[in-house]
Amino acid sequence: MMSHFKIHPLINGEIDEDSSVEVMRQHQRQLVEKEDPFLKFIDHAKLVLSPDDDEEEAEDNVRSSNRDGAEQKESNSPGWTWIVSRILKTCISYSSGVTSAILLSELSQALSKQRRCCASRNRPECIKRLKKKHLRPKLSNTLTIDLIYEKNFLSLNSVLEAVIVDAFALPGTNIYMLTLGDFWSSNTIDLYLHRRYYDLVSIYGGILKKGREIFLTGCYFRTASEGFGYARLLPTEYLVILLDEDQDDDAMLIGAQFCSDPFSSISLDAANNGVTYLLYARIEYIGPLEILEKIGGTQRRQITLVDNDGMLLKFILWGEQVVLANLLSVRSMLVVDKPFIASFIESAIETPGIVCLEYGSATQLYLVPFIQQEEQVYVSLSQKQIQGSMIATTLDPSQGPKVSQVTLPCNSQGSVDFSNYPFRTFIVDLHDKMIGVSLYGVVTDIFSEANAEKTIYYMTIEDTTGRICAKLHFSESWSVGRLSLGHTVYICGLTCHMTKQKCLEASWFQNDVGASIINISCLPTILSSSCLHRLSYLADLSRKTSGTNVCRVWLDQSEQWHVNTTIAHVSCGHFVNATASASVECEFCCCNCENEIMRDFHLKITVADESAKVFAWCTGQTAIELLQISPDEFHELPEEEQVIYPSSLENERYMIAVVYCGQQGRLKQAAKEVSWEITGALKL
Template sequence: MDPDTAVASADGGPFLEFVDYAISMLSSSAGDGDGYESPGDGPAPARPPWGWAVAQLLKSCCAYSSGVTAAILLSDLFQRKSLTLKRKVKLPKLINTKNKRRRLPNTVTIDSIHEKNFLSPNSVLEVVVIAVFVLPGTNIYMLTLGDMWSASTIDIYLHRRYYDCIGQNGILKKGREVMLTGCCLRTAMEGSGHARILPTEYMVILLDEEQDEDALLLAAQFCNYSFSSLILEESRNNVPYSFYARIEKIESLEPFRCAERMQIILEDNDNAKMKLVLWGEQTSLANLCSVGSMLALDRPFIANFIDNNHEDSQELCLEYGSATQVYMVPIAQQEEQVPFTPTQVKSQGPRLSCVLTDNVASQVTLPRDLYGSVDFSKYPFRAYVSDLHDKMVGISLFGTVTSVCKVSTSGTTFYLELEDTTGVVLMKLIFVGPWSLGRVGVGHMVYISGLTCALSSTNILEVSWREKEPGSLFVNLSLLPALLNSSCLHNLSPLSDLPRSTNRTHISHVRLDGIDCDSLKVSLFHNICGSVVNEHSGVLQCSFCKCACESVCARGFQLHLTIADDSADVLAWCVGQTAVEFLQISPDEYLELPEDERAMYLYTLQNESFVVAIANTRKRVDGCAVGDEAVPAWEITRAQKCE
């Protein structure tokens, strides 16, 4: 075996070998301004992020379930790269990129909004105004928005509190960067155009002190008052106060009369401090703020600060009133030099070692957030379990599932244990609703991105994943139809090689050697997760999700069978659609057959040829066994009949 692909073959087989090949093709075609940063300070070839390449290839595999070729995958990959380059050429003309700023924690991309047709009110949009226009036949202003990470744009209805910012001399025009939250999506209905964002009053307009127009605005409007100039009289809100101050801290307050509260502590140029208090829905504005940034507040409401539910305090504070406008000069993004680990260098083979030695490129610069966590979503090489440590976000892992279960009978949190060639990690999967990843079982080969690592209070490394967060992706390769249908993504191996395939999905060309009525059972399965449904006290409950599922279950097969090739024969099991592929009959049709005809029908299937994907499930504990009968060690996760 080639040393370059030794690690890839150990747990990902030809799929990961193809990922490395595709990345090398992209890297060899990279040129100046291609949008990919060099993996170090030296002149090493530019590489796309490893996680980005895997995600794009998997999206192509999902789109072409009947199979893909190497040419199709590379074409899609280069096309997506081309879209990225066009975006990177177009938007910097509108966005000042000299000083990079941090991407806020809850930021979502426009592409992800269109892809998921979903936008949470707590999400943040960091965008640039592409165009300002009036909706035909109305007096309603619309903004066309784009961002640095998306190839698409989206329109938003402008909230009327910002209409004063529109016009020839207005600050809200083409090229202006803004941040938005509290947004709701008006999804596209059939025949009614495309998705748009409904008006939100929670918008922050970004300023740049080095731009003449913005510098003049700050000097003329925000340098006349300091916090010490506030008067205590009731008439203080008749004065059009405007303040310019640095954000020192963002923190929650005790609720007041069931109203949620947050405070942003500001410090002006005279070192005087003041609290900006946000109430109820206004607290989402805190998602747009970052410690160290400069906040320009125009006409804030001035009130007495309510402390410990007492309203008679004489301490003044600022509030977000009906006339308040918020501008911000964001703090520049912090970055960190991350060295390549021995595992990553070894996994790339001697070719990378030469590059690192010749060009002295042994580390990569990655962005760091406000809490010191480093974002690995742009990391050029694969991350392994052994590389995980405190303060990591945007991590991608590829490995084999060794266990998966729900935390409790209620809630939306699950635990999944993943193994690669360097170790095992337990991760927490947090869903916004029910489990949504389809069937996932022990021995399945999966790719997961958007992971976060942090040390707990007891100094234990906690790894977590949140559904629908930016960059979150989960793909079960063992169930992917394209894996069987694409010769560039697998190598056919004899069944005799199975004992050496403990950490990856094994692809074989086999014949059906043994099947009978005793090894076949028809059960109820949960449509959402593909697990067996059991009856408890007259209620149908999923054995995996632990939830009632009377309206979302269907009949399916549990099947034990013997498969064989010229090298060996293997006892295996399968369920659901895979069993249907073997039996070539639906569960309802099978049950309609008379008892004596069932055995005869199964006998006619002997010696049929299939291409199968096989996973090692020796540690299986999810309750799919039939009675007390032992479950075979090998699961056939996908099967395709050979014509």
């Protein structure tokens, strides 16, 4: 087991005894990556999708500054990670192949949809003013007003993050309406205000007035086709009013009115005698949805609040009220006006003697949202050094980079979120307190933690600037498919931090938002899409020992052939071994997999083209494509037919993906004497 892991010493400028060899290998990797057609297409797509910014588009751009400190706007083009993720998503959807036009069309449509959501035109002026300082991310389940009109539907669990554009009474009635807009839509929509909030509307000098932000959920959508002149939202009691501490009126309201009652002042007897409370506390924890079978399957959610004195108290939501939790976020400040005070027995909690807060018929909620901080991040000089990186298009060799800094969000622990970083991140750029990192590189080592309680793997990734070992945490079992040495991977959602031993640690958690690992070497679309590969000759492989090479070959019957069937683990595709106790163990996962096995090929084969011959090995779907028969069908053939079967493939031609698997990693290689693996094959 590894207690920690380091970036390769060369990254930190240290020189070891094998440094000269490593420098040569690094130079070779740089030459190979310079020619990588997949990376070149990403750069091409970024150029094609980069528009000329106009004044209004510039308001939403990533902020940057040049070296003399003067702030400027960076091009409103999509980020590197955004492009790669959507290219790979399209490749997975179109396994039979894509063209440059298909990929650019898919990217353009996705970008247009994203920009429509961020469009500023036709917004009311009050929303435009608020937009300039709108820093918080969207809540889960947030639906834009434009999307409501587009789908003509709104679920009760959907969240609206709205701004009041107008508040008025319907003529001749005492029915009050709010006209709502949001930060991502050009449309507005009217809401019938629930009567519990009538005393807060601006007609009576209340807080619900033009420019006030609110969150609401539990809404029914009444369409225009149901007898009304236009679509409206029906009343909901699940509404939270947002407060802004930077506004004088709100700051005075919080200080003078909302900080009056600490949790210690709450008395159940006083509440039963009609005393009401107004409480101000930080949201410490939002519990999961609970189903209480003992009381008829009632739904419940518990929210932990902490006041300025550090005292904790539970705020309980029951039944339909649980949707209110969708409007709240951890670390935000919550004002609970006139909560229902309940005993622990009434609330069915496990802490005797402690009262609880509940959402009663007179309760009103106010929220001071937690604002995500931002940090200026320098654009690494490695962007300038890597040929083909998109940053090269913004560099003037005589003046240095025009974009030297970008502004990225950071969490409450001070970690900077790189999920929307506009450029590619290299391993040399990794440092303490980074989250949402994406890397593109080659696997040089991978192994699992034997006899561990959790499913943990260690994978070393290498790019042109160095290598790092990442600790992969899977929720249950390995779920990435077959992955081995020499394969090119794209990994999203890495977290980097410094250990107590001053070593940089990289971690990946499968359940994190945006976390994914894609094995590019095994993607069928790479072979069938000429825009994503460049044909190589087999004779060139000797200088291309990094990355995935695509070659057009035939099977050479006169050279070595070894066609065997064996047993493999279904989830990872690696071969299994029989133990002394007659059980079956996967050599990759280091676990018993007796109930998760399949018959598979272990094929060693000679391929040839006009320039050379190469002895390589393969397994799985690649071997099936080359042999044009399944492992089970081959296994059922008589032995003499198995021997002569390869001769039936004479003159068959294929497009193949080849990787160098000769690295000295901990992973037991299926064919140690064979330095090349065929990771994909397409019959021509």
